[in-house]
Amino acid sequence: MNRCIQLAKNGLGTTYPNPLVGSAIVYHERIIGEGWHQKAGKPHAEVLAIESVVDTSLLPEATLYVNLEPCSHFGKTPPCADLIIEKGIKKVVVGTSDPNPKVAGRGIQRLRDAGCEVTVGVLESQCEALNKRFFTFQQQQRPYILLKWAQTKDGLIAPSDTLRTSQAPVWITQQTARQHVHKIRAQEEAILVGTHTVHKDNPSLTTRHWQGDNPKRFIIDRNASIPKDAAVFNDDTQVVVFTEQEISNTKDVTYISLDFSEALPTQMMSAMFERGIQSVLVEGGAHTLQHFINDGIWDEALVYEGSVSFSEGVAAPAFNGKKITTKTLGNDILHHYKNPNS
Numbered sequence: 555m556n557r558c559i560q561l562a563k564n565g566l567g568t569t570y571p572n573p574l575v576g577s578a579i580v581y582h583e584r585i586i587g588e589g590w591h592q593k594a595g596k597p598h599a600e601v602l603a604i605e606s607v608v609d610t611s612l613l614p615e616a617t618l619y620v621n622l623e624p625c626s627h628f629g630k631t632p633p634c635a636d637l638i639i640e641k642g643i644k645k646v647v648v649g650t651s652d653p654n655p656k657v658a659g660r661g662i663q664r665l666r667d668a669g670c671e672v673t674v675g676v677l678e679s680q681c682e683a684l685n686k687r688f689f690t691f692q693q694q695q696r697p698y699i700l701l702k703w704a705q706t707k708d709g710l711i712a713p714s715d716t717l718r719t720s721q722a723p724v725w726i727t728q729q730t731a732r733q734h735v736h737k738i739r740a741q742e743e744a745i746l747v748g749t750h751t752v753h754k755d756n757p758s759l760t761t762r763h764w765q766g767d768n769p770k771r772f773i774i775d776r777n778a779s780i781p782k783d784a785a786v787f788n789d790d791t792q793v794v795v796f797t798e799q800e801i802s803n804t805k806d807v808t809y810i811s812l813d814f815s816e817a818l819p820t821q822m823m824s825a826m827f828e829r830g831i832q833s834v835l836v837e838g839g840a841h842t843l844q845h846f847i848n849d850g851i852w853d854e855a856l857v858y859e860g861s862v863s864f865s866e867g868v869a870a871p872a873f874n875g876k877k878i879t880t881k882t883l884g885n886d887i888l889h890h891y892k893n894p895n896s
Contacts, residue, residue, distance in 0.1 A: 555619055555621060555647065555649050555676045555677040555680075555681070556677065556680075557576070557578045557585065557588065557619070558575075558576040558577055558578055558599075558619050558620055558621040558649065559576060559621055559649075559677070559680060559681065559684050560576065561576025561577070561578070561588060561589070561590040561599070562574040562575050562576035562590055562591070562599070562621055562684055563576075563684070564576075564590050564592070565590055565591050565592055565593075566741050567740045567741040567742070567766050567767065568592060568593050568766075568767065569591055569592070569593060569594060570594065570743045570832055571594060571830050571832060572591060572594045572688075573591075573622055573652075573685045573688035574590075574591070574621075574622075574684055574685055574688070575590065575591045575598060575599040575600075575620065575621060575622050576588070576589070576590040576591075576599050576620070576621055577589055577590070577599035577600045577602070577603035577618060577619060577620040577621075578603060578618075578619045579603050579604065579607055579613070579616050579617070579618050579619070579643075580616060580617045580618075580619065581612045581615060581616040581617075586607050586608070586609070586612060586616065587603045587604060587605075587606040587607035588602075588603050588606060589601070589602025589603035589604075589605070589606055590602065595631070596631075597631060598624075598625065598631060598634050599620060600618065600620055600624055600634040600637065600638060601631070601634060601637060603618065603620075604618075604637060604638075604641055604643075610641070613641050613642055613643050614642040614643065614644060615644075616643060616645070617643075617645040617646070617647060618638060618643050618645070618646045618647070619646075619647045619676075620646070620647070620648055620649065621648075621649035621650070621677075621681040621684060621685075622648070622649060622650060622652055622681065622685065623648050623650070623651045623652040623657055623659070623661045623662055623674075624638060624646070624648070624661040624662075624665065625652070625656075625657055625661055626657055626660040626661035626663075626664045633661070633664075634661070635661040635664045635665055636664075638665060638670070639664070639665065639668040639670065643670065644669070644670055644671060645670065645671045645673075646665055646670050646671070646672045646673070647672075647673045647676055648662060648672060648673065648674045648675075648676070649675075649676055649677055649678060649680070649681030650674070650675065650678045650681040650682050650685075651674060653688075653689055653692040653693050654688075654692055655692075662674060686698055686853070687743075687832045687833040688832060690832075690853065691827070691832040691833075695824075695827050696823040696824070696826070696827050696851075697743070697744065697823060697826050697827065697831045697832055697833050697834045698832065698833040698834075698853050699823070699833075699834055699836060699846065699851060699852045699853050699854075700738070700742065700833070700834070700835050700836065700852075700853065700854045700855070700856060701836050701843055701846060701847070701852050701854070701855040701856070701871075702735065702738065702835055702836065702837050702838075702855070702856045702857075702858075703837070703838050703840070703843060703856075703857060703858070703870060703871065704726040704727050704731070704857075704858040704859075704860060705726065705857060705858070705859055705860070705870040706726055706859075706860055706862050706863050706864050706867075707859065707860065707861060707862065707863050708863040708864065708865065709869060709870050710863075710864045710866075710867040710868060710869060710870060711726075711838070711839065711840050711867070711868050711869065711870040711871070712724070712754070712839065712840070712864075712867050712868040713864045713866070713867040713868075714864070714866045714867045714868075716866075723755045723757065725860075726858070726860035726862060727858050727860040727883075727886045728860070728861075728884050728885055728886055729884070730883045730884035730885075730886065731858050731860070731883040731884060731886040731888065732763065733763045733764060734858075734883055734888065735858070736760075736761045736762065736763040736764035737761075737764045737766075738835060738856065739759070739760070739761045739764070739766075739768070739769050739835060740761045740764050740765070740766025740767060740769075741766070741833075742769050742833045742834060742835040743769060743770060743831050743832050743833045743834070744769050744770045744771070744772055744826060744831045744833065744834040744835070745759050745769040745770070745771055745772065745834065745835045745836075745837060746772040746773075746774070746822070746834050746835070746836045746837065746842070747759065747772075747773060747774070747786075747836075747837050747838055747839070747842065748773075748774045748838065748839050748841060748842035749773075749774055749775050749776065749777075749779060749780060750839045750841065751837070751838050751839040751842075752773060752775075752780050752784055752786055753779075753780065754839075756784055756785050757785060757786065757837075758785040758786065758788060758790065759771050759785075759786060759837070760790050760791070767791075768790050768791035769791065769835065770791055770792045770793075770794065770831065771786055771791055771792065771793045771794070772793075772794045772795075772796065772822070772826070772834070773786055773793065773794070773795045773796065774795075774796045774818070774822075774842060775795050775796065775797050776797060776798045776799075776814050777797075777798065777799065778795075778797050778799045778801060780795075787806065787807065789806065792808075793806060793807045793808070794807070794808045794809075794810060794825075794829075795807060795808070795809050795810070796810050796812050796818075796821075796822055796825070797809055797810070797811060797812070798811065798812065798813075798814045799811065810825050812825075817849055818845055819845055819846045819849045819851045820849065820851065823851060836852070839868070840868050840869065840870065840871055843871040844871045844872070847871055847872070847873040850893070850895060850896075852893050852896065853892070853893055853896045854878075854890070854891065854892050854893070855873065855875050855890075855891040855892075855893075856888060856889075856890055856891075857870075857888070857889040857890075857891065858883070858886055858887070858888055858889075859886060859887040859888075859889060860885075860886050861885050861886065873891075874894075875891030875892060875893060875894070876891060876892050876893075876894045877889060877890070877891050878890045878891060878892050
């Protein structure tokens with residue numbers, strides 16, 4: 555099962571809206587086939603694992619391992635449970651059941667009804683953690699939320715206006731940490747920033763320093779004040795704007811009208827859920843981040859601490875998170891937190 559998890563991680567950032575799945579086929583304690591799901595619409599992990607077996611006559615005596623319950627419904631591909639039955643595999647080990655209502659135990663039951671011996675719950679917590687985005691989306695009906703910001707040694711997230719010389723980022727961290735941010739962007743389905751961040755930094759919010767798809771961009775712009783030539787409106791990826799105004803969609807931008815007198819994080823996450831977004835990286839600024847923290851709607855926080863100080867500026871968000879890890883990225887430090895209440 556550890557090998558299944560390892561294989562599944564290869565698809566991080568590329569399988570949306572599908573979960574991360576890896577599969578291994580074992581015959582007499584030797585792996586004879588393995589595979590992982592790469593992209594929606596392409597073969598599932600179990601299919602690739604079965605196809606990779608050179609001597610298919612061994613399958614009836616082999617055991618198929620998979621971190622997530624085999625599907626039992628027709629989507630873009632046929633049900634994996636049917637293929638397992640067709641190939642005569644008699645033993646299947648499943649890490650965790652699938653929370654998707656279209657599956658939800660039906661794949662396991664179909665296998666058992668066909669005479670397969672199915673074991674469920676091997677490394678279950680690790681398998682659920684692997685698909686934390688998928689599970690949160692299915693069970694809580696919202697995206698998995700990661701907060702991210704960089705702060706100085708003196709606890710500031712941005713300099714005061716007197717320290718700025720142009721509409722461009724004032725870097726707190728160095729290249730290694732900034733490249734790491736782009737790696738994280740490539741893993742998440744969407745990215746969210748507020749109006750102030752766009753006005754001050756003019757970010758493009760892409761993965762230009764890392765290989766991978768650009769996240770879908772979600773922008774908070776209450777009064778529709780962001781200029782149309784801002785970098786966030788280039789054609790690198792989809793753009794959705796949350797606003798209080800009634801604005802017609804264009805071919806490049808979708809506008810969603812929200813009630814800014816009510817809790818914004820809940821409204822935005824509901825709108826993302828309706829659009830099938832499974833994860834979002836909230837990059838700021840401080841006001842936007844604090845909204846999520848105050849409302850308790852977040853799962854993890856990535857805090858990059860640089861070696862510089864501003865002496866005056868915008869304070870970093872205040873929060874109580876459970877620290878998971880701390881690691882060095884060049885001259886910077888990354889603090890990784892989890893919301894103890896999520």
